[in-house]
Amino acid sequence: MPRFNPINDIPDLTGRIALVTGANSGLGYQTVQQLANHGAKVYLTTRSEAKALDTIRRLEEANPALKDTGRLQYLVIDFSLVTSAKAGAEEFLRKESRLDILVNNAGIVGEDFELTKEGLSITFATDHVSAFAFTNTLLPLLEATAKQPGADVRLITISSVAHSSALKTTKFDSIDDFRDKCSPEAKVNSMGAIFARYGQAKLANILFASELQRRLDAAGMPIISISVHPGGVATEGFERAIRSFGFGFLWPIFSWFLLSPLQGATTQLFAATSPEIRRDVDTYKGRYLIPYGKVAPEGKMSNLAKSPVLAGQLWGMTERVVGDILEKGSVPRVPPKLQHGPEDPRTGFRGKGPAKLRTEL
Known part of the structure; x- marks a missing residue:
């Protein structure tokens, strides 16, 4: 298959509605830009209204044809908090009667250990738990859209090759696994611990996408759920992470070998829009893709990422955690x-x- 070119190969998306989380820079920004450029009405999420308005301004400057079309909309959501993600999804439901493409792109990397006020590790909350709550709140609308004539509903979750950095002992059968330091206390903010926690969250992304597909298939819903690794990308978030570890002086050299944000967004745009996905749905649905739009071979996935048992365990415990937070404001603490x-x-x-x-x- 020839390499997918987002600029030329995305089909006309007129009449489709898309939602991209974490979209003020990097992969999310490029994903919004290409979806809107090809006719979709796109909702982007940021942590503040100021960031949202600035993002829309930059998108319209890059393509003046978007100005005054109404194709760029926004939601303000803090994905470190499940309650904020839930409220943002409910706001979208009040605004729209369909949703064709959902790209769960919001995430953080390189963060010191911190508990959110809801009692979760900030990395795991931002990268997995809030996305789970957000998606499940929107799922009835995704399902309703999928039942409409000519619909092609897709749900894309951004993971990473870093999922292999998750500890081999990773499990998801207790609330404490959702605030795991992944290290002894003395080394909680070491590089190894930080990337182990990030890997744990990225592992959860793959497991979530595959378990969601299993459940959609069991319900007879023709929705496609895919997780993707975008590649090593020179994003602002990645640069901040590198600098936080004291290697900022190497960034000009390091970034030379990384993909541009548009190149990095190619695989998720392929997953979200390419007709090839729908033509060969059994090849792609529920799978983990790597650049540029290839199904990852066995050796590119950790054994944990292939485990349907772990995927079911993660789903069940995430449901419990989200339920506790929405009912009580936080998960029980030891x-x-x-x-x-x-x-x-x-x-x-x-x-x-x-x-x-x-x-x-």
Whole structure:
């Protein structure tokens, strides 16, 4: 198959509605630009209205034909918070009566360990849990669209070859797995730990996309779910991560060997729009694609990423976590324990008093 060229090979998308998360720069920006340039009405998400308006301004400057067409819309969502993702999806449902293309692109990389106010690791919350809540809130509309004549509904989740950085002991059978430091406390913000947590989230992206396809197939829904690795891309987020590790002086050299953001967006645009996907649906649905639009061979996926058992485990626990957050505002936390001493009859914990309280997460 010849290499897919987004500029020339995306078909006419007039009448289609797309939604791209995390779209103020990099892959998300390029994805929005190409979808809108080819006729789709595109909703982009950013963390603030100012960023959204600036993104739309830049898109219209790049293609003045988009100005005053109404094809560029936005939602303000903080994907580190499940409640924000849920509210953003509900806002979209109030605005539109169809959704043809959903690209779950929002994510972070290179972050120190932090718990969100909802009780999750910020990396895992942003890269997986919020996307799960967002997608499932939109799923009834995606299904309704798929039932319309001539529909071609696709759901694309951006993963990474970094999924192989997930610890071999990774599991998803407890809430604590969703706030796993992936390291001893003393090394929690080491490069190895940071990329292990990122790998854990990117592994979840692949498992989520494949399990979603299994469920769609079981329900007889002709929706295509695909995860993709965009390649090594010179995005602003990747540059920030490299600089945060003290290697900023190497970025001019390092970036020379990376793909441009448009090249990086090629595989997700192929997955989202190429007629080839629909013509050969059994080859592509539920699969993990690598540049440029190729189904990843066995050696390009970790054993964990191939596990249907782990995918089902992840789905079930994510449902539970999202449910807890939406009902109670956060997931249950491990109760504080006292480090030493006899049981305190006031608290039921062991220790010498309040000065020894510590929270084990």
